[in-house]
Amino acid sequence: xxxxxxxxxxxxxxxxxxxxxxxxxxxxxxxxxxxxxxxxxxxxxxxxxxxxxxxxxxxxxxxxxxxxxxxxxxxxxxxxxxxxxxxxxxxxxxxxxxxxxx
Amino acid sequence: xxxxxxxxxxxxxxxxxxxxxxxxxxxxxxxxxxxxxxxxxxxxxxxxxxxxxxxxxxxxxxxxxxxxxxxxxxxxxxxxxxxxxxxxxxxxxxxxxxxxxxxxxxxxxxxxxxxxxxxxxxxxxxxxxxxxxxxxxxxxxxxxxxxxxxxxxxxxxxxxxxxxxxxxxxxxxxxxxxxxxxxxxxxxxxxxxxxxxxxxxxxxxxxxxxxxxxxxxxxxxxx
Numbered sequence: 526x527x528x529x530x531x532x533x534x535x536x537x538x539x540x541x542x543x544x545x546x547x548x549x550x551x552x553x554x555x556x557x558x559x560x561x562x563x564x565x566x567x568x569x570x571x572x573x574x575x576x577x578x579x580x581x582x583x584x585x586x587x588x589x590x591x592x593x594x595x596x597x598x599x600x601x602x603x604x605x606x607x608x609x610x611x612x613x614x615x616x617x618x619x620x621x622x623x624x625x626x627x
Numbered sequence: 628x629x630x631x632x633x634x635x636x637x638x639x640x641x642x643x644x645x646x647x648x649x650x651x652x653x654x655x656x657x658x659x660x661x662x663x664x665x666x667x668x669x670x671x672x673x674x675x676x677x678x679x680x681x682x683x684x685x686x687x688x689x690x691x692x693x694x695x696x697x698x699x700x701x702x703x704x705x706x707x708x709x710x711x712x713x714x715x716x717x718x719x720x721x722x723x724x725x726x727x728x729x730x731x732x733x734x735x736x737x738x739x740x741x742x743x744x745x746x747x748x749x750x751x752x753x754x755x756x757x758x759x760x761x762x763x764x765x766x767x768x769x770x771x772x773x774x775x776x777x778x779x780x781x782x783x784x785x786x787x788x789x790x791x792x793x794x795x796x797x798x799x800x801x802x803x804x805x806x807x808x809x810x811x812x813x814x815x816x817x818x819x820x821x822x823x824x825x826x827x828x829x830x831x832x833x834x835x836x837x838x839x840x841x842x843x844x845x846x847x848x849x850x
Contacts, residue, residue, distance in 0.1 A: 528693035533666050535697045536683050537673035540704045544676075545729040547711020548718075555712045563844030564706050565803075566812055568678060570840040571703055572800040573813040574820035574833040575685045579793040582824040584690055595790025599797050609645075609798045613652050616794030617787030624784050 591627075595620030635743050635750045639757035646677075646735050647765020652795040653680055654773025659783035659792060660688030664774040671770035675763060676733050678799055679703045685792065686830045695830025702837050710737040717751050731759025812843055 547555070580596040581587055599616040607615070650671060657667035662684055670680045679700035686696035711732050717740065720728050736759035743750040780786045804810050816836035823832040 528687060528696075529662055529666055531693040532683050532687055532696040532700075533662075533669050533673075535693065536679060536700045537670065539697065539701045540674045540676055540679055540707070541730060543701065543704045543708040544711055544732045545726070547708035547732065548715045548725055548729050550712070552712050552716070555709055559844055561709070562847060563841050564709050566809070566840035566843050567702055567837055568706065569800065569803050569809050569812050570816040570836040571682065571699060571833060572678065572796050572803075573816040574836040575682060575699075576793045576796045576800065577817035577820045578689055578824060578833055579685060579796070580790070581821050582689070585825050585829070587821055587824060591784070592790045592793065595787060596793050596797065599790075599794035603797065603801045609649060609652075609795075612798050613791050613794050617791040619787070620790030621785060621787030624787070 591620045591623035594623050633750075635739075635746060635754045636757060638739050638742065639754055639761055642735050642739055642758050643761025643765055646762050648769050649677060649795070649798075650766040650769030651773035651776070652791060653677065653684075653766075654770040654775070655777035655788055656681060656688075656773075656792040656795065657684045657770075658774050658777035659788040660684040662687070664771070664778060667774040668767065668771055671767045674700070675730060675766070676704055676707055677766070681792075681796060681799070682833075685796070686833060688792070689829050689833075691830025691833070692828070695828075695834060699830070699833050702834070706734075707732050710734070713737060714740065714755060717748065718755060728755075728759075731756075731763055733759070733762065735759075735762050808843065808847060812839060815839055 576596070580592050581589065583590075595616040598619040599612050602612040602615050653671065654667050657670065658664070662670075670683065674680050674683070682700045682703050683696045686699050687693070711729060714728070714732055714737055718728050736755045739758040740751045740755035743754040777783070777788060780788070783789050800813065804813055816839055819836055819839065820832040823835065827835070
């Protein structure tokens with residue numbers, strides 16, 4: 526089994542397990558303030574890291590290319606309160622233009 | 628038939644459709660990262676929690692191992708467990724219904740349900756189920772559409788798909804950056820991930836930033 530299938534199956538199994546235990550354990554086990562705060566911060570840290578790695582690295586190198594331009598456009602669109610599809614499409618369009626013509 | 632659509636139904640359906648449409652971005656991201664159309668669809672059907680799904684294809688797409696991908700996705704999935712804790716006393720379901728409730732316990736179903744608090748328990752339940760099922764339906768349809776579309780396009784970079792993926796992550800991240808500590812954490816996590824990319828195996832630079840989140844969670848007394 527290759528890493529694509531392993532990750533699809535394992536992620537799905539763990540994701541369901543995590544959802545199900547929430548419905549099944551006593552509330553006080555998971556309502557500690559540190560758990561609640563960390564829970565707010567984990568998505569911020571991981572999503573920021575994913576954005577950075579996918580925009581500014583390729584394999585194990587740090588590089589600046591068309592994707593960084595796309596990210597810059599997405600950032601501008603978000604600052605202007607653009608809806609999600611506009612953010613994604615404008616980033617793709619900007620990046621593709623740079624990739625194809627320069 | 629009533630001509631007046633209740634605010635709960637209206638909220639649930641509008642959230643379902645808008646959020647479900649993001650499934651296009653996920654399907655496209657999956658294909659761009661080397662997943663098959665079937666694998667993209669299975670992730671949406673079985674994993675069914677957007678940020679974790681994007682993380683799996685993101686880490687694998689960056690050359691990471693299955694372990695890194697699953698670990699990152701699972702850290703992002705912890706919050707669904709906490710939503711379950713909030714929803715269980717509201718839904719009060721057992722057996723098979725609890726399994727179904729667990730599967731549709733995500734940001735949106737929990738969010739819509741909790742926002743109906745003023746309308747009472749029945750509205751909160753209705754909001755949860757309608758939004759959960761609604762997002763499930765649209766998210767899966769749009770994932771298939773996005774995956775098939777991206778497969779037909781070919782080279783991801785030529786169509787900007789390689790930039791669309793981080794842009795989609797940024798869109799998921801943006802509403803969470805409403806506190807200064809969140810914004811500082813975001814910048815630090817991004818910097819740490821980039822700086823460690825040349826020295827750590829692919830995938831690890833992303834996972835280690837969870838340590839920053841944990842550190843901040845332990846240190847900070849109030850949000």
